[in-house]
Amino acid sequence: MSQQPASSPMLESLLEAPLPQGAAWLDVIRRENLDALAAHGLPDSRHEAWKYTALRGLAQRRFHQGDALALTREVDAGLLQLPGIDGPRLVFVNGAFRADLSRLDDLPDGLEVLPLSRALAQDDEPLRFALSQRYRDVADAFAQLNIAYATDGVVLRVAAGARIDAPLQLSFLGAEAGELAWHLRHVIALGDGAQLSLVEHHAGLSNSPQLVTSMADIVLGEGARLQMTVLQQAASEAALVRRTGLQLGVAAHATMHVAELGGGLVRHDLYGELKGDGARLDTRGVFALRGRQHVDTQLALRHDALATASESLWRGVADQRARGVFRGAIVVAEGADGSDASLSNKNLLLSAQAEIDTKPELEIYADEVKAAHGATVGQLDERALFYLRSRGIALAQARTLLTAAFCRAVLADIPHEPLRDHISDLLLAQLPADVSA
């Protein structure tokens, strides 16, 4: 198969950087992933998973790897503050852990959290299994890049039976440092019966293009519960490529809310594996895009055990020349009898130049399965617009009101009310205040 030449300016500039050195086993993994990347380069539209997200523009850019001044970059403290979230937090700036901005004193019992750099320095062996992935496929080019170069991230363990009530905040900030690439790798594990609430926040201040990759592996033990809210407000020049893997054990339950508001080129691959009987994974997400933003969410869920359930509710709004992509692929594997999978993806186009591509896929190999999926791309209801206007509400306000109502459906059950209102406000601010009909 033909692909982008491995010698694109982007890869050339990135691969100039020497590989990080550390544990021998990890050096080998880094090398193998790097070699795969160097051999095949970046995927293009002929690869199904990259059909609607072109990397041509990005491939022409050059980035330097890692910010030597990351530990001293000034960051606006206000950027770290999220309404109603005042528990422990980890802050990374340009890919490096910032102890000075983090809050890790008085961690509740049962919560162990530390930056990956420190965890590897202390004892790399417990991380060996989690960090030993090898990707060979060209479609996984960014995972290979991440594994080769990521030296920091979050290592988090919740002890069996521990309930961590205060939400833990993970903030990833991009600060101005020229055309920079940085990478983060996270390993998160919830023991049996553990409970955790996580808030993942991406924000950026850089006017220069940045390339950010982030990979998280999250494992939930038997009966564990995870509430996760992701607020993505990367800088408009940023390319942000994330990959989240969730593995759910018996009767584990994870709920994830995602609000994609920022970034220039954003890609999120979300893999959910329901491995234990009775596991449940609910995902809700929304993107609100404008300008030339491009946001691509690839949801891939796999029901592997009896009576597992997933509910996926995703919405998208694109204005101006923005482009949204959503792919939701759900597999109910053989033996996952009695499972229940539903997927809904609804989208709104606010301008004739905007584009949204959506593709729901459902494959069922089990018995007694309840499954439903649907996807739509449409415009605001003209009848509703006229109804609002006939009551005195101006066209622009009517459009905003209807669009916000459309998005709000997926945010309704974010557990922390001040955060939910905050995200709702940010979403409103992202919507056009004035759009010609």
Added chain:
Amino acid sequence: MLKIENLHARVEGKEILKGLSLTVNPGEVHAIMGPNGAGKSTLGNVLSGRDGYEVTEGSVIFEGRDLLALEPEERAAAGMFLAFQYPVEIPGVNNTYFLRAALNAQRKQRGEGELDSMQFLKLVREKLKIMQISDELLHRAVNEGFSGGEKKRNEIFQMAVLEPKLAVLDETDSGLDIDALKQVSQGVNALRSSERAFLVITHYQRLLDYIEPDFVHVLADGRIVESGDKALALKLERLGYAWVGEREPAGAQA
């Protein structure tokens, strides 16, 4: 208050209104009756400014302004209200929020101060009493999952809160059983005043048993062909719309 002169309007290239003239003064209740296809709903839609209705001739002056030059929201702020034949469901938009946004948008356009949520709530409580509707409806999304009767009552409730100068009721009686019809009519009657006028568009005489009109006009083939008092409605009921076909346009304006 409202002066319609020689109004011609087209929908999808087809002429529906063919020279309609009508004058409405403050405090008056006018009923517009007519057979299906006469242009009754077109009149309501043209007055409220819905897209897709092309006025080719004639004029509409409302409160001294050229109504046809105004956007729908400007018409509302000027005091025009259309009670929809088919009220629209708007999922995700809370009824109270919507109504406050509407009222404040109108007040803003008129250069009046906006009501804060306490002031608005007080107003709503007053109007709820008049309308005898449960405040449970207020907490739901606009018209979502409402029964036919609830939707129509919600229209009249909106009217009570927005206090228009002219209310156009577009076949408000359609789809209502007799109890709902009475409730809606009571609401309308409670809002009658010497400053407020009503244009009641209906196919059936029945509604006019409850909302007593000062004037009744018969609309046929895009024109008013007969005008009179409420006795005309009873005559129509007796003779049917076939009788209308034999009438010449009233006044026979050019």
